[in-house]
Amino acid sequence: MENIKVPTMAEFMAEGKQPEVLFWVGCAGSFDDRAKKITKALVRILNKANVEFAVLGTEESCTGDPAKRSGNEFLFQMQAVTNIEVMNAYEIKKIVTACPHCFNTIKNEYPGLGGKYEVMHHTQFLKSLLDEGRLSIEGGQFKGKRITFHDPCYLGRANNVYEAPRELIRKLDAELIEMKSCKSRGLCCGAGGAQMFKEPEKGDKDINIERTEQALETKPQIIAAGCPFCNTMMTDGIKGKEKESEVAVMDVAELIANAQDL
Amino acid sequence: MNYIPNILFAIALISGIGYFATNVKKLIRNLKLGRDVDVSDNKSQRWRNMAMIALGQSKMVKRPIAGFLHVIVYVGFVIINIEVLEIILDGLFGTHRLFSTVLPASVYGFLIGSFEILAALVFVSVIIFWMRRNIIKIKRFWSKEMTSWPKNDANFILYFEMVLMTLFLVMNATDVHFQAMDTGNIISQHITSWFGNTSSETFHIIERTAWWLHILGILVFLNYLYFSKHLHILLAFPNTFYGKTRPKGQFDNNEAVTKEVKMMMDPNIDPFAAQPEGSVTDTPAKFGASDVQDLNWVQLLNAYTCTECGRCTSECPANKTGKKLSPRKIMMDTRDRLEEVGKNIDANKGMFKDDGKQLLDDYITREELWACTTCNACVEACPVSIDPLSIIMDMRRYLVMEQSAAPMELNNMMTNVENNGAPWPYNQMDRLNWKNE
Numbered sequence: 001m002e003n004i005k006v007p008t009m010a011e012f013m014a015e016g017k018q019p020e021v022l023f024w025v026g027c028a029g030s031f032d033d034r035a036k037k038i039t040k041a042l043v044r045i046l047n048k049a050n051v052e053f054a055v056l057g058t059e060e061s062c063t064g065d066p067a068k069r070s071g072n073e074f075l076f077q078m079q080a081v082t083n084i085e086v087m088n089a090y091e092i093k094k095i096v097t098a099c100p101h102c103f104n105t106i107k108n109e110y111p112g113l114g115g116k117y118e119v120m121h122h123t124q125f126l127k128s129l130l131d132e133g134r135l136s137i138e139g140g141q142f143k144g145k146r147i148t149f150h151d152p153c154y155l156g157r158a159n160n161v162y163e164a165p166r167e168l169i170r171k172l173d174a175e176l177i178e179m180k181s182c183k184s185r186g187l188c189c190g191a192g193g194a195q196m197f198k199e200p201e202k203g204d205k206d207i208n209i210e211r212t213e214q215a216l217e218t219k220p221q222i223i224a225a226g227c228p229f230c231n232t233m234m235t236d237g238i239k240g241k242e243k244e245s246e247v248a249v250m251d252v253a254e255l256i257a258n259a260q261d262l
Numbered sequence: 263m264n265y266i267p268n269i270l271f272a273i274a275l276i277s278g279i280g281y282f283a284t285n286v287k288k289l290i291r292n293l294k295l296g297r298d299v300d301v302s303d304n305k306s307q308r309w310r311n312m313a314m315i316a317l318g319q320s321k322m323v324k325r326p327i328a329g330f331l332h333v334i335v336y337v338g339f340v341i342i343n344i345e346v347l348e349i350i351l352d353g354l355f356g357t358h359r360l361f362s363t364v365l366p367a368s369v370y371g372f373l374i375g376s377f378e379i380l381a382a383l384v385f386v387s388v389i390i391f392w393m394r395r396n397i398i399k400i401k402r403f404w405s406k407e408m409t410s411w412p413k414n415d416a417n418f419i420l421y422f423e424m425v426l427m428t429l430f431l432v433m434n435a436t437d438v439h440f441q442a443m444d445t446g447n448i449i450s451q452h453i454t455s456w457f458g459n460t461s462s463e464t465f466h467i468i469e470r471t472a473w474w475l476h477i478l479g480i481l482v483f484l485n486y487l488y489f490s491k492h493l494h495i496l497l498a499f500p501n502t503f504y505g506k507t508r509p510k511g512q513f514d515n516n517e518a519v520t521k522e523v524k525m526m527m528d529p530n531i532d533p534f535a536a537q538p539e540g541s542v543t544d545t546p547a548k549f550g551a552s553d554v555q556d557l558n559w560v561q562l563l564n565a566y567t568c569t570e571c572g573r574c575t576s577e578c579p580a581n582k583t584g585k586k587l588s589p590r591k592i593m594m595d596t597r598d599r600l601e602e603v604g605k606n607i608d609a610n611k612g613m614f615k616d617d618g619k620q621l622l623d624d625y626i627t628r629e630e631l632w633a634c635t636t637c638n639a640c641v642e643a644c645p646v647s648i649d650p651l652s653i654i655m656d657m658r659r660y661l662v663m664e665q666s667a668a669p670m671e672l673n674n675m676m677t678n679v680e681n682n683g684a685p686w687p688y689n690q691m692d693r694l695n696w697k698n699e
């Protein structure tokens with residue numbers, strides 16, 4: 001067991017305190033083995049920067065994004081209303097999450113159901129810590145490495161966040177190289193719209209393979225991601241291409257944490 | 263004086279515009295078949311979008327070659343239409359080049375000169391467009407949904423433009439009086455020489471013929487629009503105005519569902535109590551969309567506006583990897599079905615008679631709908647603010663909420679969300695276990 005501090009909202013409440021920000025972990029971040037590493041990397045950065053954050057822990061439940069994108073509006077709203085009740089009871093004002101799907105849903109679709117919060121993707125939040133001088137980023141082992149960033153659809157096109165993750169990568173003194181289709185024209189990894197949970201429809205290729213090929217064209221040493229689902233898809237793609245030994249798929253938070261041996 | 267030409271002209275003009283008006287009426291009637299939707303938000307953003315995207319062609323130029331050529335044709339088209347005003351007045355009043363008598367020769371020359379240059383540029387651009395489609399065979403113009411009619415439609419318009427531009431230049435070139443003015447005939451003077459030693463009598467006949475064909479051609483073109491993807495030259499303006507102004511990732515929350523959910527969650531409401539009167543009408547008869555009448559009128563306007571350019575499809579991750587889904591086809595199917603429903607209503611004295619068909623299955627298959635990753639690439643790519651994704655989502659809602667017809671794996675995922683609060687079968691009580699692992 002490592003030495004990380006992860007207080008819950010209930011604990012803060014018991015002490016009569018409010019955290020600075022709620023860390024919305026999300027289902028992937030809580031249960032998926034690969035994504036849990038991202039969650040912990042982010043926690044270590046937050047601990048290091050002395051950010052007073054809290055998680056909902058067992059009071060957190062799926063935002064409802066995969067249900068909504070499958071077309072089950074009813075299940076989505078049940079999930080949303082339940083989560084909103086919990087968060088409003090804790091008087092949550094500000095939320096950070098490492099999942100663009102949770103980010104998009106809470107930021108855009110919860111307000112209409114009574115959940116109004118300031119919501120930030122973790123790359124935006126880390127960028128703000130950097131700007132406020134609360135976080136310093138070193139290149140460490142990533143100095144001079146060729147890194148390409150894969151834009152998550154629900155961060156980029158869906159919400160026009162393109163720069164925060166890139167600025168963080170540049171701070172690592174890494175060589176940020178762009179894929180042919182990037183930013184607003186970035187190609188999906190294939191997981192969105194609940195595709196993550198089903199076999200793809202019939203076609204002649206899997207979408208994550210197509211995207212991995214685009215990424216490999218840039219001859220990267222690292223493919224940086226900002227979404228646990230993109231991470232899985234790209235990791236599978238790299239495995240499919242038998243490039244695991246040359247190319248790593250890492251979340252931006254992991255890059256920052258690992259650079260400082262956190 | 264002989265009034266026959268004036269009368270013939272007036273008849274042509276009135277019937278041309280009259281037929282166009284009936285089609286516009288039909289179009290509006292068809293749009294109204296859709297559900298109502300609130301578009302009163304973000305007014306200033308909407309005006310900005312229309313100015314930038316429709317008037318300013320900001321999305322077109324994202325693909326520089328096609329964008330540049332399109333801007334030429336578009337600017338040419340709009341500006342040369344000033345000349346049509348003169349032609350109409352001449353036709354009605356039997357004058358000849360009315361503006362040349364009211365405007366100073368230099369101004370008139372400048373105007374016609376710019377029209378001539380634009381006409382020549384349009385001509386060249388249209389030829390390049392034709393080559394891109396038919397010789398270079400750019401992939402997005404040859405996808406499956408580009409069956410014979412959409413392909414012909416695109417080519418017809420290109421031929422039409424070539425002919426209209428030629429007629430305009432020939433009309434100027436053979437106008438002895440205009441050539442004698444020797445101002446503004448930048449291009450046409452060279453064409454004049456092609457005719458060699460033609461008598462002034464023949465010149466006059468050619469000039470009149472070109473003049474008549476040109477204006478009749480424009481009236482035919484106007485009436486061709488309704489049946490063509492070229493409706494976008496008019497509808498791009500309202501469509502960019504009514505297009506989505508919220509973040510692309512934000513999908514609508516269904517209000518009827520909200521009411522139901524609130525009721526279920528509220529401990530003070532007795533779910534078995536008698537419903538207050540009128541509450542039944544609050545719930546839509548059906549969730550999601552299985553036919554065009556279930557879509558809202560902006561989605562239907564989207565369908566009529568689609569230029570069939572295929573930019574959406576060429577960016578679609580599902581389509582790129584060989585899946586059946588093509589967002590362009592979603593739009594074309596929606597328009598075709600809407601036209602079919604419209605004709606059905608016309609044929610049945612204003613009432614829709616069930617024809618045993620619907621948009622779902624008869625036009626758009628489930629396989630297409632389930633291939634979408636909701637990535638918004640199509641929405642981003644569209645040069646006229648069309649949202650194919652919103653139609654896909656409404657149809658998925660119908661499948662899931664009305665028919666419980668989601669793919670099995672998605673049903674499993676949703677059961678997990680319902681029972682465990684996560685898409686996988688993990689216990690919600692284990693949600694913080696990662697902390698100690």
Ligand code: SF4
Binds near residue numbers: 579580634640651
């Ligand atoms: S949102 Fe769906 S239809 Fe549109 S580009 Fe993405 S996968 Fe294709």
Ligand code: SF4
Binds near residue numbers: 567570572589590648
């Ligand atoms: S929806 Fe837009 S991008 Fe797609 S074919 Fe129609 S006009 Fe082109």
